[in-house]
Amino acid sequence: MPVSVTMPRLGESVTEGTVTRWLKQEGETVEVDEPLLEVSTDKVDTEIPSPAAGVLSRIVVAEDETAEVGSELAVISGEGESAGSDAPQEDEAAEPEQAEPATEPTAAAEGTGPEPEQEQEQEQPKAQAAPASSGAGTAVKMPALGESVTEGTVTRWLKQVGETVEVDEPLLEVSTDKVDTEIPSPVAGTVLEIKVPEDETAAVGADLAIIGTADAAPAESAPEPEPAPKAEAKPAPKAEPKPEPEVAEPTPGAGYNEPAAEAESAAQPAKAEQAAQPAAPTATPARSSATAQGGGEEAAGYVTPLVRKLAGEHGVDLASVNGTGVGGRIRKQDVLEAAEKAKAAKAAPAPTPQPAAAAPAKPAAKAQPSAKRGSTEKLPRIRATIAKRMQQSLHEMAQLTTVIEVDVTRIAKLRTQAKEPFQQRHGVKLSFLPFFALAAIEALQTYPIVNASMDLDAGTITYPDAEHLGIAVDTERGLMVPVIHGAGDLNLGGIAKRIADLAERTRTNKISPDEIAGATFTLTNTGSRGALFDTPIVPSPQSAMLGTGAVVKRPVVVNDPDLGEVVAVRSMVYLALSYDHRLIDGADAARFLVAVKERLEGGNFEAELGL
Known part of the structure; x- marks a missing residue:
């Protein structure tokens, strides 16, 4: 039975809340009490756990949208129900190809002909809907960042069109009258389009950007009968061997060998997983070393998996890094700068006159806040x-x-x-x-x-x-x-x-x-x-x-x-x-x-x- 996720009461006088970020996306599995989404009110920002285990089948309230207490936020279906709903689509999509040459089965099915046709008509749009979203990419929406927040202002884009982004990597910074925060990327891929430029305001739930995901090609190759035109829109450069899906599927795994640890969550076919396996062992020690060196997330605040991995590769202690992101969050640039400073510090003791050269470096770091002198900026909503x-x-x-x-x-x-x-x-x-x-x-x-x-x-x-x-x-x-x-x-x-x-x-x-x-x-x-x-x-x-x-x-x-x-x-x-x-x-x-x-x-x- 599907389970409805409702907006809880988050305070004595709180009547509504804003969904700031979905920690799970449609189609992903979730366990009982696992954090499912983040909600913001005028009192506090908090995580909402999942009331049941299963698959997140539908998100009702998008990010940056506000919902009243008790209203439905999402629907969680059982794992068996999710698998059953997907399997008939693939079977029925393959049946029409076999039904054309077989005359005897069609004659035998004439007694129940109208019902299968209706089922195909109902399920074919569903098969088209999945490729449409994957072909056009994943929309990044404005989350709800407060109880009475209805809109937010994009203060800075951390990624530009054409740049790649990892899952949970900070994508942009948004400001409301409640809080200034970073919005992480819901998926890994490439920024295809930025819909809301900097210093412009968008309503809660509005599309901010479009991100093309790495699993778009396998998703579009499944429903070949009708979604063929949509499948050609995006995967043309990557999935050239379309008639042979078994050959085309391993290609993304080999092409994205370095971020294979993030790509494995997309549930690619067996060959793609085998191609990604060589990179998995390298990602695991990187995260563990980053946790050991940085003292974990408690020492450095919330750290994205990408930043932890990067810190492990460069041997950076996260506990000693000062985050420049919203709320003091440590960003990728902070880790890279810390790594460069560490290299410079090791090389500095060799020559004795180096201390004199190190003195001007400190004013350079202090000069960053002075950039606001003589400027005018928009008043933060909080x-x-x-x-x-x-x-x-x-x-x-x-x-x-x-x-x-x-x-x-x-x-x-x-x-x-x-x-x-x-x-x-x-x-x-x-x-x-x-x-x-x-x-x-x-x-x-x-x-x-x-x-x-x-x-x-x-x-x-x-x-x-x-x-x-x-x-x-x-x-x-x-x-x-x-x-x-x-x-x-x-x-x-x-x-x-x-x-x-x-x-x-x-x-x-x-x-x-x-x-x-x-x-x-x-x-x-x-x-x-x-x-x-x-x-x-x-x-x-x-x-x-x-x-x-x-x-x-x-x-x-x-x-x-x-x-x-x-x-x-x-x-x-x-x-x-x-x-x-x-x-x-x-x-x-x-x-x-x-x-x-x-x-x-x-x-x-x-x-x-x-x-």
């Missing part, structure tokens, strides 16, 4: 979305910021004592941020007005029954705020682990939609970049947001029990609370900040640290 939300928040609220200075010297000493045991016990580093978070959560429990939200039109104030703490995370795509739900139930170690986990998965785009929604109070650590303090903008519908500055040592007047007022070097930090003055009074904000200050300056965290 930046436009952030701008609209920030402006809307300022218009909706009467925002005010109150700043307080806190002495965290005792916490600094505790961190020095507990750093190593804490990391061994919890697996994460002990920074100042978990202390700030814990103190803020305890103050929210004492002063719930800071954790509340107001509906002016309805005339209501809502006090949540828990503290859901948002943590602002700086990513390549822009500022994102994952949420620690029920943060009031966690201790210092639990908060530290959740912060580290959410930050890592947010930067690697592995966060789920529900983990980005539902914050009642947000904490932003601008001090991690050296800022003393700032005035955060409160995200609606929250009513307050706390900004933590850099912890710095400076001379401060302190009251010593024995010496009185003395000047001492202390670790100091500024805490800035921005709040909606329509709901929170200045006195409420001050009381909240003083509660945080007293908790931090008291430094009574020994029990939390196991000291």
Whole structure:
């Protein structure tokens, strides 16, 4: 029985999602829970697993198209059903050739003549449809890259017409109001046509380019009766011996001997597989060596098979390569540049005057960002979305910021004592941020007005029954705020682990939609970049947001029990609370900040640290 793949609910308030990329194409097999496609919403980008094992028989929603929650995305058929549907087409396509000279079988079949004719008429268009798509190549469509995204802009083509491309190799870069990302090639082949040039916008599901695949010739040679004209459109230069398919089929395998590892997935005939076998052993060690050298995909982020293979061939450590692609993805050019630099580094120590020549190479690398000077570029959609939300928040609220200075010297000493045991016990580093978070959560429990939200039109104030703490995370795509739900139930170690986990998965785009929604109070650590303090903008519908500055040592007047007022070097930090003055009074904000200050300056965290 065919199984329908539907759009799941990817968040409390999410009503639709956009298909950004199909990880499987029609006709390919898929296992249960194997990633089938990637979906993007305004909350998060995530993979959708297959609900059943079988063959992806039909894709209903193309890439860059948006579908509502619960709507059908694709259909998966059982492997037996897929094989059965294909076999009759080949048998019936061959039957008419034998039916012409055989007079007796046709007379015997006259009793059931109308039904076979109808079946042939219905199945012949199907046989024509497959060669039509393969003869014209595979269309690369604009994927859906967000919940409300209906279009995307092609910012750069990484491949041009006539160039070859491998499966999953980055083909172009697309920008929306949600994200800037690379679109990989769904198949291996040659770029036959680019339909949408750079800096032009296309709707979700629109054709961006046409790629001719290596398996086009075998696909067209099967239905010879009617699709003959279409078969001549593309395979003319490659499959010249058309009357002898057994001779023509091994030709692509021999002609594409180097990328045979990628071509094997096209299910070519036995002779083509035998021709591709010599190249397979070379591809396998290349990938394994790349994984061993680069530390795997976890060390270098998402890496395409082509890049892994290339890194293995050149002996490049992927963990040491800085990706220049969207989101820091490592591209083929990055690997080649790293290989050239490695060769230059080996040759440099031979002559002694080389260090002087190496100095000008660094300014050349730094000069790349300066290319934007004096230029104008299109505003990325994700930046436009952030701008609209920030402006809307300022218009909706009467925002005010109150700043307080806190002495965290005792916490600094505790961190020095507990750093190593804490990391061994919890697996994460002990920074100042978990202390700030814990103190803020305890103050929210004492002063719930800071954790509340107001509906002016309805005339209501809502006090949540828990503290859901948002943590602002700086990513390549822009500022994102994952949420620690029920943060009031966690201790210092639990908060530290959740912060580290959410930050890592947010930067690697592995966060789920529900983990980005539902914050009642947000904490932003601008001090991690050296800022003393700032005035955060409160995200609606929250009513307050706390900004933590850099912890710095400076001379401060302190009251010593024995010496009185003395000047001492202390670790100091500024805490800035921005709040909606329509709901929170200045006195409420001050009381909240003083509660945080007293908790931090008291430094009574020994029990939390196991000291």
